[in-house]
Amino acid sequence: MTSPPTRYRASILQVNTMARPEDKNKPVGDDQEGRSSVADVQITSVGPALLRLPIEMFEIIIACFADIPTELILQNPTTVNASYAERMRALHALSQTSRALREYCLPRAWERLEACIEYGPEHGVWYKQVSNRLRNISNGLAESPELAQHVQIATVSLTRCSVDVILPAFTRCLERLPNLHTLQIVHAHSQMSTALKDTFESKRFPQIRTIILPSCAQSVLRACPEVRHVTCNEDNGGELVTAILASCKKVEILRGITPESAIVKHLSKAAPHLRELGIISCAVHSWPKVREISPYDIRELGKLTNLSNITIMVGEGESICRAKTCKAHIQAAFEALEQSTAENKSVTVRYSAWISRRGAEDINGHWQTVREEEIAVGMK
Numbered sequence: 029m030t031s032p033p034t035r036y037r038a039s040i041l042q043v044n045t046m047a048r049p050e051d052k053n054k055p056v057g058d059d060q061e062g063r064s065s066v067a068d069v070q071i072t073s074v075g076p077a078l079l080r081l082p083i084e085m086f087e088i089i090i091a092c093f094a095d096i097p098t099e100l101i102l103q104n105p106t107t108v109n110a111s112y113a114e115r116m117r118a119l120h121a122l123s124q125t126s127r128a129l130r131e132y133c134l135p136r137a138w139e140r141l142e143a144c145i146e147y148g149p150e151h152g153v154w155y156k157q158v159s160n161r162l163r164n165i166s167n168g169l170a171e172s173p174e175l176a177q178h179v180q181i182a183t184v185s186l187t188r189c190s191v192d193v194i195l196p197a198f199t200r201c202l203e204r205l206p207n208l209h210t211l212q213i214v215h216a217h218s219q220m221s222t223a224l225k226d227t228f229e230s231k232r233f234p235q236i237r238t239i240i241l242p243s244c245a246q247s248v249l250r251a252c253p254e255v256r257h258v259t260c261n262e263d264n265g266g267e268l269v270t271a272i273l274a275s276c277k278k279v280e281i282l283r284g285i286t287p288e289s290a291i292v293k294h295l296s297k298a299a300p301h302l303r304e305l306g307i308i309s310c311a312v313h314s315w316p317k318v319r320e321i322s323p324y325d326i327r328e329l330g331k332l333t334n335l336s337n338i339t340i341m342v343g344e345g346e347s348i349c350r351a352k353t354c355k356a357h358i359q360a361a362f363e364a365l366e367q368s369t370a371e372n373k374s375v376t377v378r379y380s381a382w383i384s385r386r387g388a389e390d391i392n393g394h395w396q397t398v399r400e401e402e403i404a405v406g407m408k
Contacts, residue, residue, distance in 0.1 A: 107146035138178035144185035159189040166201035186216040195227040213241040260284035273298035306339040326360035330367030339376040373405040
């Protein structure tokens with residue numbers, strides 16, 4: 029008796045020829061990955077070999093292209109390397125080869141709006157590269173709703189280059205991205221706060237739920253009233269807490285802040301639903317606006333009664349001399365959570381190393397996570 033044939037999800041060819049009628053009109057974002065579901069069907073031997081690949085195999089191939097990692101965005105670079113454009117280029121190229129591949133690859137090519145990549149000096153100075161791309165892609169998507177519906181994550185670098193033209197184009201684009209849920213601002217020039225305020229003050233983007241941004245871009249945060257997850261990638265986060273207090277009362281996760289007394293004082297009012305808090309307790313002496321952290325300030329986080337997790341970043345190895353972190357900071361985090369009424373409380377200790385060519389005293393480096401451990405409150 030022969031074994032039954034192997035069954036997979038549909039191949040790319042079958043997605044276009046054998047999809048269920050009810051799937052054809054299914055909007056983007058109905059399933060967990062934001063992509064249309066397809067029926068399980070038996071693989072056939074019809075059509076070009078590439079189109080007969082099971083979708084699982086094709087998705088594994090696409091996953092080999094690196095996305096811009098969150099840890100890199102948290103370093104607040106002005107731009108990112110051109111190698112991160114390879115996924116987008118490959119998917120766009122494949123989408124031009126056949127109708128079947130276009131229907132599969134084009135939505136995935138536009139899942140991510142990326143205007144933060146530097147392609148090299150032969151393409152001009154970096155700030156003109158990212159600004160021109162942001163302008164062009166914003167104008168294009170604003171006029172192409174069939175492409176705009178696919179965008180789920182926007183990763184951009186904001187410069188002072190032609191802000192009176194580019195920022196209005198960007199906000200107009202954001203208004204036309206119905207399925208956008210994550211906005212990542214890799215970098216924003218510290219002297220463009222006024223321009224950001226003038227452009228974003230009257231705007232609202234309720235579809236955005238997750239945002240990473242520097243403190244100087246707090247006007248962007250104010251325009252996202254439904255945001256749940258906020259991460260600061262530059263400065264101490266105080267201006268972001270002020271923005272949350274004014275406009276974003278639904279925040280549940282806040283990361284990348286330095287818990288100074290003034291910030292802690294406003295947090296309980298700004299984010300009454302806060303469940304997870306990530307604090308930085310290292311490298312503070314290299315930031316002129318941030319003083320050394322006191323365990324007392326961390327202990328005051330106990331006023332956040334719904335808090336269930338505190339993640340605290342500390343120095344590792346040779347970085348300890350730079351980190352200005354001690355066991356008292358970690359102990360204070362446990363004491364803060366003991367005051368919370370939440371269940372399943374824990375402290376996550378993230379050990380990070382200072383990566384720099386000139387050693388621990390060079391301010392032009394970045395923190396890189398080496399390891400982390402999670403300890404339940406009551407189990408320390």
